[in-house]
Amino acid sequence: QRILDAAFKKFAQEGFAKTSVSSVAKKAGISKGLIYHYFESKEAILAAIFDQLVDVGDEILHLPDYFTPAGKMRQILESTFEFIKEQTGTGRLTIGLALQPEATHSLKSKIEQVNKNQMALYVKIFEELGYDDPQLEAYRLGALLDGILLAYATMGDEYPLEEMKSKIMEEYVPA
Amino acid sequence: QRILDAAFKKFAQEGFAKTSVSSVAKKAGISKGLIYHYFESKEAILAAIFDQLVDVGDEILHLPDYFTPAGKMRQILESTFEFIKEQTGTGRLTIGLALQPEATHSLKSKIEQVNKNQMALYVKIFEELGYDDPQLEAYRLGALLDGILLAYATMGDEYPLEEMKSKIMEEYVPA
Amino acid sequence: QRILDAAFKKFAQEGFAKTSVSSVAKKAGISKGLIYHYFESKEAILAAIFDQLVDVGDEILHLPDYFTPAGKMRQILESTFEFIKEQTGTGRLTIGLALQPEATHSLKSKIEQVNKNQMALYVKIFEELGYDDPQLEAYRLGALLDGILLAYATMGDEYPLEEMKSKIMEEYVPA
Amino acid sequence: QRILDAAFKKFAQEGFAKTSVSSVAKKAGISKGLIYHYFESKEAILAAIFDQLVDVGDEILHLPDYFTPAGKMRQILESTFEFIKEQTGTGRLTIGLALQPEATHSLKSKIEQVNKNQMALYVKIFEELGYDDPQLEAYRLGALLDGILLAYATMGDEYPLEEMKSKIMEEYVPA
């Protein structure tokens, strides 16, 4: 819906707490009341946005079986870096909410779910690649990518995203 | 002041936006009015908190000159992991604020300043250690540590912080 | 109509002010819009409900001419107590609205009308029964019955309705 | 407080649901915010009003021990009729709330408490006066008085309150 798009932009731009329902309505070009016709509450909008994000996340993680382990890894890194670059707002919003204890439990659990899936996939690939401690290796990769996302979200184009991508790719998927 | 301590706890616990000045006053055991005697505004409290944090950060980064490059690296990692573990609230608060565009410009610039200092130090050490691209290497380490901080702040004790520390130490400061 | 039934139940259960038109629509199994096809406004629904109640009231008060005065009195008391018992919701709603000055003038006048009719009938019967001051006696009986209605509406089955009925019957229609 | 007075007048005049907090504030000559400085919520104001009313009720029911039973009865009737006449708003408000299921449980229980006390006193006096079934007699008197209160609250000065008083007095406390 237009509501979700508008709300997402606003939330990503100004943060959930600071964004008023009225401003979302204005941005969506509709009346405040109508928002409550479609969503129970401000939180519900956020939840709906997240449901969409979860789907996007799943897509990124979904890889054809015929890929080689190295191919999967390359694909994941490609997708993730693209996500970091294109969906800065999404990343910012997600991290911001993950950090705020105010977030509803249901939201937290959704975030955790996405995270779990991600980790599970990483672990599996590292296993296939024969790493010693796939679990720990997965955490390491996760931290690295999150850290890059965070830095890019904060600094914007000042950040040498491409160089970092090359470096990471080389490290995990040597040519 | 007691105000700063109370405010920091509250902000870290519930987020800046969700924390009311009254609740800070109550936690500090003083009256609302008194807070405005010492601070211009709610934002000013936050700024003061950050000034303290900057000092803490500088301390972590300040290393005696007689340390070998490797020693410096070890020291930095030790301090950072200790910070991650002990000051989860600080980390959460900082990242949360860094991500929220609502933050005043002055706040942002302080955060950036700390970051710059950190990066500069990393770069210098990597130079001393003879890395190929110290700049990029610094970004990589920064991302890694930030990612770990983020994960630990989100997951808490479920996160294998010690194992990660060992892994990272080994990587950067081989025994 | 189904609308009136649904609305009546809702109004009686939750009060007029607290009942939303949507909830009436849902209870009636139709759409909100349709209600406005049949009724001008929420108030109009209430008015229509009252029109029905007035009819019920008139029925209670309508007595065959061949009844003796004492027979009429017995009949009235019987009917009234049955009404009190069976139509608690109606009683509650009516009194509640009679007390709220918010009620439209038209509503008030309807309530008053029913009251007047009732009083007139009481007066007539007391006259026929040869009471000294039929007017005052009618007010007394009215008060008594209203008081019982009120108490029963408030307390429910804790109230000794049957005993009260016996007592009042004995008083006004000695065996 | 001025708030309670203003709120009471408003609630009695327009009903609890229809009275806005702002209008109470305006009537009290203060700002909306200040009301929330003194009361948790709109309901809390109502509760406070009721606490005062309970006190008034207790006063009416408190009778010196040296009164004869007949004297007590006379005194009660006198007080009650005075209350009916002077405190019409109170009566209206109380009954209105007793009938509205929306009222909080705490409120309901307060009303019931007052009622219980009243009934207990009536029963005791009827016992002392040697009535056959004091319990039922108490319910009867209660109904009568409530009915009169209700009628007077609805009709106002059209109602022959004085005549009713004489009649009831004569009935229960013959000269």
Place this chain on the structure above:
DNA sequence: AATGAATGAGTCTTCATTCAT
């Protein structure tokens, strides 16, 4: 230095009502 009464703008939310279809 210290209090807390006071303000008013702003927030989320509800709801009677209208209207295009």
Place this chain on the structure above:
DNA sequence: CATGAATGAAGACTCATTCAT
């Protein structure tokens, strides 16, 4: 007849900030 999307005017409540004392 019938729907339900759409509106806008409230309403309860919060909170940063000010100010008299």
